[in-house]
Amino acid sequence: MSDEEGGDSPMAVLLTKQRKEKKDLQAKFVIMKKTAKSGNKKQQKESQEEMGRMEKELEERHKKEQDECKELNQVVAPAEEDKKEEEKEEEKEEVTFYKEKTTKGKNQKRLERKAEERKKAAEAAAIDAEAAKTSMRTIEMKAVVEALLTRGLSLVDIPPDGDCLFHAIAHQLTIGGKDSKGAALRRKAASFIRAHKDDFLPFLSTEDGEILDEFQFEEYCVKVEREASSGGQWGGEPELRALAEALERKIEV
Template sequence: MDDPQSDQQRMLRRHHREKKELQARIQSMKSAVPKTDKKRRKQLHLDVARLEAEMEQRHRQELEKFYESFPGSSNLEMVTDDLAKMDLENQPPRPSKAQRKRERRAALERERQERIAEAEMEHLDSFRCEEEEKVAAILATRNLEMKEIPADGHCMYRAIQDQLVFSVTVESLRSRTAKYMRKHIEDFLPFLTDPETGDAYCLEDYMTYCDEIVCTASWGGQLELRALSHVLQMPIEVIQAESPSVIIGEEYNKKPITLVYMRYACSFGEHYNSVKPLDAGAVGGHAPRLF
């Protein structure tokens, strides 16, 4: 059986590895959110703080549990020595006294931000439950229920894909949306502004925006829905909790695609889901396409 010191070293090494993996995950999350989207960037910072706080709490609990099992191992010097013996890549030099003070101040600020993030998450959970109840009641009057769509930046396109009776890829929907918007610049350019400055988009900004529709997981909104209604030549209805449903593309005389707009559905904010009949799946199998 391994001695307590070996167990402790393995645990500390695992903690270090998990921290590195979390940082890689956080970097991936940051890459998925455009820097120009201030609202989503703000929510991203809250999510990052929450993830880091959860990992720190879990690691602290594991250490406390270990020391309860092996009381003689709870010496702070032993922990410091074990960490120093780890073969870590790019080990930074020992911080100066002034740097340690700055780090302590930064740690206190992180704790404050984490408490703020926790409070905001509690409010968000409350808003989310209330929103889901309202949407469920609206859909029930139409014998429908919500069908969850992954929150990966492609949710609007995936929800539309789910509603169509013919096969189409998300990549194709994005490409056709951008192509239509490039051909009808005058219909969309006046409605786009820089989220940070409020300045109207120039033509170059607009073309970059269209490129991001194709090449990134940028979220779709009302402008993209307008373009897709023309591309598909059918109306698109958007059901929401706090406002009457909106129909885009009413000029097309077809039964509309129906999406659900959720403001608080996921940690990043706005989200689109699909719908399905209330009795779908009662017998088993996949829910039938609606249209």
């Protein structure tokens, strides 16, 4: 049995009705045959022809009804399919809307969170900037810059790598037309200190405050020669004095 003939479909209802009509017609034929037997051959022949005509008309009518029912089903079925498709599309739209709404909600929250973080960072930076205005370093730097401006000078940043004192002097010498490097100035300072040991030794002491002995003095000079990355001595007042005298230049601090 096809889907069209099953259940309560229009075709199934029609076929049930047609079977009943055929059954009723057969019952009518039985009565007509009994009646014809009591008549002559002509009457029997006419009765037979009448039954054939009635059966043919019923078959033709049934076929026409079935064809019309099939056509109707072909129209209704697509309509039902279209309705189902529309319902599916509506469901998809609802799901899509929900997803979009959820996604937009998450994106909005993320944007708001980032905006809040930026706001806090800006507030923190503003607080730091305000605090920096009154910090000792800021006050000191401001005074240095003002002093330099009155003399037509400017502040130059030197990398704080442990060799900054020697690099700073090398920078100034280069500006003055004498190419120089921090490493070379270290060696020059150490050489000058060795040559003028008695002048520098009173100002060199151990962590305990004791004057350096011969071995310690030489160890100190070696550290002055080395760059900071190799364990060299940081530059200070003794090294500045040594370079000022060795270079025959006035160095202001």
